[in-house]
Amino acid sequence: MEKIQELQEIFLKEGLRYTKQRETIWQEINSSTEHRDAEDIYFTLKTRGVATSRATVYRTIEVLVRNNLVRALNIGDGRYRYENKLDQTHHDHLVCTECGKIIEFLNENVEQQQEQVARDHGFTLVRHIHQLFGVCEECQKN
Amino acid sequence: MEKIQELQEIFLKEGLRYTKQRETIWQEINSSTEHRDAEDIYFTLKTRGVATSRATVYRTIEVLVRNNLVRALNIGDGRYRYENKLDQTHHDHLVCTECGKIIEFLNENVEQQQEQVARDHGFTLVRHIHQLFGVCEECQKN
DNA sequence: AACTTACTTGAGACTCAATCTCAATTAAGT
DNA sequence: ACTTAATTGAGATTGAGTCTCAAGTAAGTT
Numbered sequence: 001m002e003k004i005q006e007l008q009e010i011f012l013k014e015g016l017r018y019t020k021q022r023e024t025i026w027q028e029i030n031s032s033t034e035h036r037d038a039e040d041i042y043f044t045l046k047t048r049g050v051a052t053s054r055a056t057v058y059r060t061i062e063v064l065v066r067n068n069l070v071r072a073l074n075i076g077d078g079r080y081r082y083e084n085k086l087d088q089t090h091h092d093h094l095v096c097t098e099c100g101k102i103i104e105f106l107n108e109n110v111e112q113q114q115e116q117v118a119r120d121h122g123f124t125l126v127r128h129i130h131q132l133f134g135v136c137e138e139c140q141k142n
Numbered sequence: 143m144e145k146i147q148e149l150q151e152i153f154l155k156e157g158l159r160y161t162k163q164r165e166t167i168w169q170e171i172n173s174s175t176e177h178r179d180a181e182d183i184y185f186t187l188k189t190r191g192v193a194t195s196r197a198t199v200y201r202t203i204e205v206l207v208r209n210n211l212v213r214a215l216n217i218g219d220g221r222y223r224y225e226n227k228l229d230q231t232h233h234d235h236l237v238c239t240e241c242g243k244i245i246e247f248l249n250e251n252v253e254q255q256q257e258q259v260a261r262d263h264g265f266t267l268v269r270h271i272h273q274l275f276g277v278c279e280e281c282q283k284n
Numbered sequence: 285a286a287c288t289t290a291c292t293t294g295a296g297a298c299t300c301a302a303t304c305t306c307a308a309t310t311a312a313g314t
Numbered sequence: 315a316c317t318t319a320a321t322t323g324a325g326a327t328t329g330a331g332t333c334t335c336a337a338g339t340a341a342g343t344t
Contacts, residue, residue: 285344286343286344287342287343287344288341288342288343288344289340289341289342289343290339290340290341290342291338291339291340291341292337292338292339292340293335293336293337293338293339294334294335294336294337294338295334295335295336296333296334296335297332297333297334298331298332298333298334299330299331299332299333300329300330300331300332301328301329301330302327302328302329303326303327303328303329304325304326304327304328305323305324305325305326305327306322306323306324306325306326307322307323307324308321308322308323309320309321309322309323310319310320310321310322311318311319311320311321312317312318312319312320313316313317313318313319314315314316314317314318
């Protein structure tokens, strides 16, 4: 996988060593499209027999987020979820308040309006958080 | 102020007693248009000589938020800010990542698109978080 | 290959916002 | 005034995340 090259280059660029733990954490986040929290990643690695610690998980995720390999998601319940950026396309999230299901969406119109709002107030837009909370079809039935 | 009547009715409706602490906390949040955190509200009351505790502040804010008298704002730095809803109009927030300034904005187009996105995925929209992060005009100069 | 040096790791201590506990207090109905 | 159940508050607890520092290790040097 040539993606591992990119990972190595990022650590090189940051003046950081390329270690087994860092690679494993990156692989774990890339292994699914789920939105997982740090504790989950930590325990999955532990269960899989990979030696690691919370400190290393958090430290590595910090580097990955800073370098845009992973996205941190704050859905307001006090802990971040992380998603890989393998698919590259930007999107926001629609969260079911009943079952926690997370659906990704993209609305170009909204994206443009955001730029407009920032311009109107003299801001240079850096990033945005846009999350819709509602009840999904299945949960509405229950 | 007839707003206090509404406050009393809400506590009545919830089967809660109307106490000096609860009224004072509500007044404190209504006393400015700032976006303040719980600790700030707690200390301001303390400084003003009003006996209270963190527990009471948090418990009261919970009731106020639930009853739509106060809005909780999660700007991603680990602690909620609270704003009063005296002006009634819905808005979202544009936050300066340098100086922390918070500007309120409303974009009808975006509001409509949000409803559309929810519909498209079979969701019933309950609420949303929409925050733009950027650098304000003053901070760009520095 | 052995040596050196500085970066990394991990167990557990610590932080900080927020919640919980429970004895003392108090609102509000009788 | 009496009764009773809700409320308060000091401090303990929780939980996500960060920090500490001795032990481990990557990678360059001899």
